[in-house]
Amino acid sequence: MKTFQKLLIIILFVHYSCSDDMGIQDENQQLESNLKENVNVASRSSLKPIGTGVMMQAFYWDVPAGGTWWQVIEGKVQDWSNAGIDAIWLPPVSKAQNGAFSMGYDPFDYYDFGQYNQMGSTETRFGSKSELESLINEAHSARLSVIADIVINHNSGGDLEPNPYTGTPYYTDFNPLSGKFYRSNADFHPNATCNSDSGVFGGFPDLSHCQPYVQDWLWKRSNSVAKYYKNVMGFDGWRFDYVKGFEPWVVREWNNSVGGFSVGEYWDGNAGTLDWWSGEAQSSAFDFACYYRMRDAFMGNNLNRLNDDMLWKRNSTKAVTFVANHDTDEIINNKLLAYAYILTHEGYPTIFYRDYEEWLDKGRMNNLIWIHNNLAGGSTNVLYTDNDEYVAKRNGYNNAGLVVYINNSNSWKERWIETNWSNTRIKDYTGNSNWEPVTQGGRWVKIQVPPKSYSVWAPK
Template structure:
């Protein structure tokens, strides 16, 4: 994640505030506009993971409350292209109001309807526009993934803090009237001084407090249940999960179900595997990301032989080439997409790559290849400095494929062994016009264009 706001300073006025814990306060309240309802399609949604995820935003998308409508206008085309889910930015009102990208959350129940933090709408639009977007996505069989930011908060008022003997910005009184917070809900407090990590100078939420757990996932109108049952979100992307223990997103997800993925920003695959096992959900495959960066920016495809989460746990790896926080693979980026869209894992594509920067026809072709051909486990067939060849062995109704990535400046050819005997194959990218027939021993010669790729399967 990335925050585009200022850090809160600590005011050194020391006096004692006597206050009671809110752990017993469990009153049920709903937003004034909770009666905003739109019909949600009964059309079956695509199963998340059977297609490709679209990250439906980038950092500093246009402000002015237009973004939900922009995305709404694209979901039909994305669904037709083979997208199965869209990941939205944080949807609730944040400290910087209409300017915020949402990663400095203030009121979890203000989706652009209360005049607070300097605006009524969020940067992305109003509550009615958000619900209309979600309905339209569902009508196009797309699941909608919410970005959940629960490590830290921003925008609280100053209060005398008995745990720091100073004033801290930890007094939260959102206009929704839901999930009010004080010093008892942040670190340090009467439970402990800290948890796994803090983000900058923001108020660090304490997930061990029963009051916090009630509002995040236990109560009938908790964040988890309200987002699932009222706002109709289908899945969860947990931001900055290094900041709290893996049981936290696990409990949140257990309360409401749905697909879930964590942003554990670490290239150490052992650590990623540990986290997915503990949290019992997917993680973004930063191991794969950094190996692709080394391969394509370092012009050495041998890096693709390195360890990645998808090689350890393919059903829990969300692979990606770029996102709103990091976009380092500049050279031959389409080759990186050819890699993740032909290999195991659940690939996510970045809005700007798809809509602005890369050839959309090539991206759609790779999405089709992923959805229709890329089945079964993976066998590496050849890797050197300039060439990489791998085979998907087929399964779940898919014939499998052979992908040939060529990072050199000239056409390359190689003999490789397929899973097909005496069968005609073709390059489904259209880059090669060859249609060779495999030998009885399943061997065949294939080719790939310079600074390009080819993907072969049964004709």
């Protein structure tokens, strides 16, 4: 029996070694072919710098199945770019356990973009590999960067195998048809090297980033997930899912290996914690502190909460602000007021697909995007707050700056405020007020705002 076991181990070793070598050969051939034929990488020089405009979250939970989503988005990227968007954030693009029905957050084969028949389908929920490549090409032609949603905390879809570290079998035997990044019980927690990391998610096998083999396949080797996504598929940046589940050095090492813009989903409303994670990971972070303060302000009718601590107030260059996303959408009332807040304040704003395309006034959204891109520069000073009113000014950076006036009451409001402009005619760039007052020599002026609305003032 022992002799048979040894023979079996040798056969398996040879099988996986050959499979890996073949995978590398295939990868090199495909890489060479793609670099010759695919313009994803070559067109990056003309992209808008990320952070100069606004990011679009180009999906929502349970977008229509059927493999058409990449085509839907491809048809919108030029209009989005014209409106002032500079990057699109796509859902996880690889094949997941639930195949054509999955939103991608249960990853199985990181290199199957809809070209292998596994997990019950060939295409992903969103479409085929060729359709994804076409979308990335079109986005680049429209000067938009493309952000990949990276799910590396957990995996799903593996076969059941014995686990010597727990004594009970678990679904950790991954044999993807792409021939890349095979995984076994040694690549998940617990294992011989480390028992756990920061957290598990949903009972899925918890990928072990302390293992050199996992690091190699995720970001180190020439055909790692990170380098393949960037150099072959043409992605320009990363949105890291559930970063509470692993240590921030993982994101830092990924970024150091391949570069590109990155933002982490550290779901925590404490601005200090977000600032800590961002510093350790050397990455931007979604500003959940800002999100929860806006929820309290606009849903709780208390705009004083906008004075509270937020990541953008601590480190605006690392704060990605948002009003809604595929996981959370609690600011239902006065949502345009919340967008007026993030699109006139510091940080890198993100717009949610359904808000822009379905639920809110697209003309008003485009107006706010224009205001963000053309007027909202420099540091921020809050000029006045109470339960119903909020007034702040941006001091300008290569532009004149602005004053934003948000009104959560049911009546018109007026207020004298001190601007940065003397003897200057100003106007409301939203069109919500038709006043065009002239600031006094001492820079004071009276401005107004409609009920449940906002106005944004700058020199005419």
